[in-house]
Amino acid sequence: MALVTLEHVSRRYRLGGQTVEALRDVNLDIAEGVFLAIAGPSGSGKSTLLNLIGCIDTPSAGRLVIDGREVSGQTPDQLADYRARTVGFIFQTFNLFPVLTAYENVEYPLLQFPEVSRQQRRERVMRFLDLVGLARFASHRPNQLSGGQRQRVAIARALAVKPRIVLADEPTANLDHDTGVEILRLMKALNTKYGTTFVFSTHDDRVIAAADRLVRIEDGRLTALGVRHDQRWVMVKPELVATTVFAHALPVAAAVEDGGDAAEGVADAAAAACTAQEDEPRH
Numbered sequence: 625m626a627l628v629t630l631e632h633v634s635r636r637y638r639l640g641g642q643t644v645e646a647l648r649d650v651n652l653d654i655a656e657g658v659f660l661a662i663a664g665p666s667g668s669g670k671s672t673l674l675n676l677i678g679c680i681d682t683p684s685a686g687r688l689v690i691d692g693r694e695v696s697g698q699t700p701d702q703l704a705d706y707r708a709r710t711v712g713f714i715f716q717t718f719n720l721f722p723v724l725t726a727y728e729n730v731e732y733p734l735l736q737f738p739e740v741s742r743q744q745r746r747e748r749v750m751r752f753l754d755l756v757g758l759a760r761f762a763s764h765r766p767n768q769l770s771g772g773q774r775q776r777v778a779i780a781r782a783l784a785v786k787p788r789i790v791l792a793d794e795p796t797a798n799l800d801h802d803t804g805v806e807i808l809r810l811m812k813a814l815n816t817k818y819g820t821t822f823v824f825s826t827h828d829d830r831v832i833a834a835a836d837r838l839v840r841i842e843d844g845r846l847t848a849l850g851v852r853h854d855q856r857w858v859m860v861k862p863e864l865v866a867t868t869v870f871a872h873a874l875p876v877a878a879a880v881e882d883g884g885d886a887a888e889g890v891a892d893a894a895a896a897a898c899t900a901q902e903d904e905p906r907h
């Protein structure tokens with residue numbers, strides 16, 4: 625079973641007299657453990673999709689199931705506790721509390737879990753700060769840290785609640801090139817080591833190149849799904865292939881066979897996607 629399933633999900637916003645279709649009939653399965661990039665132009669619906677998966681927002685239509693639980697139709701308030709335990713967020717602008725230290729920022733979301741004792745909380749905060757290489761900076765406030773260090777605090781904060789899924793909305797957009805690559809490597813290492821599912825939006829080809837799954841979105845519609853296979857992207861059109869093929873780590877040969885007609889579009893799209901791969905950060 626996929627960790628996240630979207631079936632015919634739409635999200636409409638009403639603004640003044642206008643209706644904006646931010647997402648249109650999206651069907652997608654996200655398997656546990658993937659490192660998934662959502663790529664698309666500005667305004668295409670990337671943040672909207674992440675907000676739905678993170679239960680910050682709810683669909684206007686369609687079905688959304690996360691970790692076996694149907695969340696469509698419930699209000700964000702009803703989902704608050706569930707969201708706190710299931711999802712970790714990383715934001716473009718880090719969103720740390722400026723008056724709290726790195727330690728206190730990571731500790732903050734843990735304060736709402738009565739089952740985590742003070743001692744456990746302390747151990748967990750230090751373990752995750754250590755994991756992102758910032759144990760020495762525990763007592764620094766955000767303005768005493770660099771951008772990359774702030775984002776590492778945010779990563780520690782997201783992971784400390786031991787979420788099933790980490791959602792990152794353009795996590796490298798406010799970082800310089802080298803720091804962005806470093807943050808991506810850290811996220812990928814955590815994904816590999818702990819099997820935590822990461823879903824992140826990006827405009828950046830280097831970030832796309834580090835992913836093992838890719839969703840392309842334009843004007844609220846999914847236009848291509850990509851699976852990394854032997855250092856190459858194999859892209860399929862969402863309407864031509866069962867989304868479950870995308871969800872599971874099947875060998876791509878099998879995915880193409882299962883997809884039948886989907887094989888037709890694969891070669892062109894894979895060739896286009898390979899340009900992103902040239903810039904892939906070295907590990």
Ligand SMILES: Nc1ncnc2c1ncn2[C@@H]1O[C@H](COP(=O)(O)OP(=O)(O)OP(=O)(O)O)[C@@H](O)[C@H]1O
Nearest residue numbers: 637638639644646665666667668669670671672673
């Ligand atoms: N709260 C809102 N109220 C009204 N319209 C909204 C709201 N949030 C998003 N939209 C609209 O929905 C569409 C998708 O927006 P979204 O923020 O998901 O795009 P995006 O792909 O994340 O863009 P960017 O790359 O610029 O961050 C846009 O047309 C946007 O104006």
Ligand SMILES: [Mg+2]
Nearest residue numbers: 670671672793
């Ligand atoms: Mg956005």
